[in-house]
Amino acid sequence: MFMDPTGRTNASEAGFHLARNGAGTLLVRLAGSWTIAEGIPSTAEIAREIESDPRIRRVIFDTENLQSWDSSLLTFLVKLLELCRGADVEAVRDGLPAGARRLITLATAVPEEKGARRAAGTETFLSRIGAGTIGILSGGTETLSFIGESFLAFLRLLRGKARFRRCDLTLLIQDCGAQALPIVSLISVLVGLILAFVGAIQLRLFGAQIYVADLVGIGMAREMGAMMTAIIMAGRTGAAFAAQLGTMQVNEEIDALRTLGISPIDFLVLPRMIALVLMLPLLCLYANLMGILGGAMVGVGMLDLSVVQYFNETRDAIRLTDFMAGLFKSGVFGILIALSGCLRGMQCGRSSSAVGLAATSAVVTGIVAIVVADAVLTVIYDLLGI
Amino acid sequence: MSGLDREVHIEVQDLTMAYGSFVIQRDLNFKVRRGDVFIIMGGSGCGKSTLLRHMVGLKEPARGKVYYEGVDFWSVEVKEREAMMRRFGILYQSGALWSSMTLAENIALPLEEYTDLSPSEVREVVSLKLSLVGLAGFEEFYPSEISGGMRKRAGLARAMALDPDILFFDEPSAGLDPISARRLDDLILELRESLGSTIVVVTHELASIFAIGTNSVFLDSETKTMIAGGDPRELLETSHDPKVRSFLTRDAPEERSD
Numbered sequence: 001m002f003m004d005p006t007g008r009t010n011a012s013e014a015g016f017h018l019a020r021n022g023a024g025t026l027l028v029r030l031a032g033s034w035t036i037a038e039g040i041p042s043t044a045e046i047a048r049e050i051e052s053d054p055r056i057r058r059v060i061f062d063t064e065n066l067q068s069w070d071s072s073l074l075t076f077l078v079k080l081l082e083l084c085r086g087a088d089v090e091a092v093r094d095g096l097p098a099g100a101r102r103l104i105t106l107a108t109a110v111p112e113e114k115g116a117r118r119a120a121g122t123e124t125f126l127s128r129i130g131a132g133t134i135g136i137l138s139g140g141t142e143t144l145s146f147i148g149e150s151f152l153a154f155l156r157l158l159r160g161k162a163r164f165r166r167c168d169l170t171l172l173i174q175d176c177g178a179q180a181l182p183i184v185s186l187i188s189v190l191v192g193l194i195l196a197f198v199g200a201i202q203l204r205l206f207g208a209q210i211y212v213a214d215l216v217g218i219g220m221a222r223e224m225g226a227m228m229t230a231i232i233m234a235g236r237t238g239a240a241f242a243a244q245l246g247t248m249q250v251n252e253e254i255d256a257l258r259t260l261g262i263s264p265i266d267f268l269v270l271p272r273m274i275a276l277v278l279m280l281p282l283l284c285l286y287a288n289l290m291g292i293l294g295g296a297m298v299g300v301g302m303l304d305l306s307v308v309q310y311f312n313e314t315r316d317a318i319r320l321t322d323f324m325a326g327l328f329k330s331g332v333f334g335i336l337i338a339l340s341g342c343l344r345g346m347q348c349g350r351s352s353s354a355v356g357l358a359a360t361s362a363v364v365t366g367i368v369a370i371v372v373a374d375a376v377l378t379v380i381y382d383l384l385g386i
Numbered sequence: 387m388s389g390l391d392r393e394v395h396i397e398v399q400d401l402t403m404a405y406g407s408f409v410i411q412r413d414l415n416f417k418v419r420r421g422d423v424f425i426i427m428g429g430s431g432c433g434k435s436t437l438l439r440h441m442v443g444l445k446e447p448a449r450g451k452v453y454y455e456g457v458d459f460w461s462v463e464v465k466e467r468e469a470m471m472r473r474f475g476i477l478y479q480s481g482a483l484w485s486s487m488t489l490a491e492n493i494a495l496p497l498e499e500y501t502d503l504s505p506s507e508v509r510e511v512v513s514l515k516l517s518l519v520g521l522a523g524f525e526e527f528y529p530s531e532i533s534g535g536m537r538k539r540a541g542l543a544r545a546m547a548l549d550p551d552i553l554f555f556d557e558p559s560a561g562l563d564p565i566s567a568r569r570l571d572d573l574i575l576e577l578r579e580s581l582g583s584t585i586v587v588v589t590h591e592l593a594s595i596f597a598i599g600t601n602s603v604f605l606d607s608e609t610k611t612m613i614a615g616g617d618p619r620e621l622l623e624t625s626h627d628p629k630v631r632s633f634l635t636r637d638a639p640e641e642r643s644d
C-alpha cells in the first residue's frame with residue numbers, strides 16, 4: 001500500500017517534505033510517526049526529483065520532526081539508498097537516527113547472494129508449459145514405479161515374505177471398517193432416498209410406482225453403493241493415509257525404515273492396501289442394504305407400497321451378479337484409493353505445507369481414479385454382458 | 387586400537403552431490419579410520435546432512451564413490467548394500483522415532499527383523515539399550531509424550547539396537563540445552579571406547595567438535611567443496627584459511643555463521 005506523501009500535514013502521520021539545501025543538495029525532511037501499520041510512503045517523488053534535476057549530487061536527511069519509526073522507515077530508506085546508488089547520488093546518512101543507521105549498515109553488510117534470488121512469478125508462458133510437461137512426465141514415471149513396487153510387494157505378501165506389523169493391520173482394518181460405518185450409513189440411506197424420490201416422480205406418471213424398488217435396488221447394487229463408499233473413503237481414509245505417510249516423510253521416519261533395510265512399501269503401504277481392499281467391499285455391501293432401506297422409506301411413505309411388496313419386488317429385481325459386479329468394483333476402488341493416498345504420502349516434500357498438499361492431492365487423485373475406473377468397468381461389464 | 391596405521395573404514399572419493407542439476411558439493415575426498423570420531427562441519431545449508439544421506443545409502447551420488455572397508459557401496463547389489471546398511475546405526479536430526487510405536491517397539495523393530503531373539507529376550511535388550519541412554523522405565527511411552535532431548539536419546543538407543551559398526555549422528559546436540567548436549571557428547575565418547583565403533587557426526591557445535599572429534603572435513607557452501615580436513619584441534623592451530631579459522635574461533639564479524 002503506497003501513500004501519497006504530499007499534502008500530509010497531520011504531524012503524527014508518516015511523511016516527508018523535500019527541500020533544496022543549495023543547488024546540488026536535496027534535503028529530505030522526515031516527519032511524523034512511521035509505523036508499518038500505516039504503510040510505507042513511496043519513494044517515487046524523490047526519484048522524480050532526482051531525475052528531473054541532474055544537478056542534485058547529494059541527499060541529506062533531517063529528522064527533527066520524526067516522532068517514532070520502525071521497519072517502514074527502514075524499508076523506505078533502503079529503497080531510497082538503492083535509488084541514490086543507481087543515480088550516482090551520494091546519500092549522507094548522518095542525519096538519520098543512530099539506530100536506523102546501524103540497522104541499514106547491517107542490512108547492506110552482506111551483499112545479496114548471486115543466483116539465490118528467484119524470479120517471483122515472472123515465468124514466461126512457454127517455460128511454464130515446459131515445466132508443467134516435465135512435471136507430468138516425471139510424475140508419471142514416479143507413479144508407474146510406485147505401482148510396480150506395490151505390485152512386487154503384493155507378490156512378496158503372497159509368498160509370505162512381506163514384513164509388516166500385524167497389529168498395524170488390525171488398527172487399520174478397524175479404522176477403514178467399523179469406524180467408517182456411521183458416515184457410510186448416513187450417506188447411503190440418503191442416496192437411496194434420493195434415487196427413489198427422483199424415480200418415483202417419473203414412474204408415478206405411468207402408475208408404475210412398484211418399479212422404484214427395481215430402480216433403487218439395481219442402482220445401489222451395481223453402481224451407487226460402490227461409488228459412494230469409495231468417494232467417502234477417498235476423502236476420509238485416502239487423505240489420512242497421505243497425511244500419515246507425509247508426516248513420516250517430514251520426520252525422517254521413512255528414511256529410518258529404509259536405512260534399516262525395511263521396505264516402506266511393505267511396512268506402510270501394504271497393510272493400508274490390504275485393509276482397504278478387505279473393508280471396502282464389506283462397506284459397499286452394507287451401503288447397498290442401507291440404500292435399499294432408504295428407497296423403501298420413500299416407497300412405503302410416499303408411494304403407498306407395503307413393506308412386503310417392496311421387499312419382494314427388490315428381491316426379484318436384483319440378481320446375484322449385480323451384487324458381485326458392485327463388490328468387484330469396490331475392491332478395485334479400494335486398491336486405487338490406497339494407492340493414491342500412499343503415493344501422495346510417499347511423494348510428500350519435507351515441510352508441513354507439503355503434508356497438506358499431499359492430503360489434498362490424494363483425494364483428488366483418488367476420486368479421479370475412481371470415476372475413470374468406474375467408467376472403464378461399466379464398459380467392460382457391458383461388453384461381457386454382466 | 388589407536389595409532390596412525392589403523393585401517394581405513396570409510397573412504398569417500400571424488401564425491402559430487404546434486405539435487406537434479408543443482409550441485410550441493412563437489413569433489414569431496416576423505417578417509418575415516420576405524421575408531422575415529424569423524425566430524426562433518428560447515429555452516430547451515432552447506433550440505434552436511436546431504437553428505438550423510440550419501441554415506442548411509444539414502445541418496446545415490448551424482449558422481450564419485452563411497453567405500454566401506456574397500457567395498458564400493460553404491461555399485462554392489464541392492465541386497466548386499468542393505469546388508470551393509472544393517473551395520474550402520476543412524477541418529478537422525480529430528481530423532482525420527484516411528485511415532486505410532488512406543489519407545490520399546492521402536493527399538494524392538496530392528497531386533498525382531500534381524501535377530502532370532504525370543505520376545506522376552508527382545509524386551510530385555512530393549513530395556514538395556516534404554517537404560518544405556520538414561521531412559522530406563524520409558525518403554526511404554528510414545529515419542530510424542532517425551533521431550534526433544536529424550537527423543538534424541540531414544541533415537542540413539544534405536545541406532546544402537548543392532549550393535550552397529552558405524553554410528554552416524556546428524557546434529558545430535560541441536561536443540562538440546564548445554565547440559566544435555568554435554569551428556570550426549572559423553573555418551574558418544576563412551577560408546578566409541580566401549581564398543582569400538584566408528585562414529586560420524588554432523589555438527590556445528592564448537593564445544594562438541596573439540597571435545598570429541600579426532601578427524602574432520604569442513605564443507606564450504608560458497609566454493610561448494612571441502613576446504614579443510616583433519617583433527618579439529620590441529621586444524622585450529624595450523625589452518626590459515628580465514629573461513630575455517632573464523633568458524634573454529636567463532637569471531638566472524640563479516641561472516642554469517644549460524
Ligand SMILES: Nc1ncnc2c1ncn2[C@@H]1O[C@H](COP(=O)(O)OP(=O)(O)O)[C@@H](O)[C@H]1O
Binds near residue numbers: 410435
Ligand atoms: N530434497 C531436496 N531437494 C532440493 N534441494 C535440497 C533438498 N534437500 C536439501 N536441499 C538443498 O541442499 C542444501 C544442503 O542441505 P542440507 O544437506 O540439509 O544442509 P545442512 O548442511 O544444513 O545439513 C540446501 O541448500 C538445501 O536447500
Ligand SMILES: [Mg+2]
Binds near residue numbers: 435557
Ligand atoms: Mg542438516
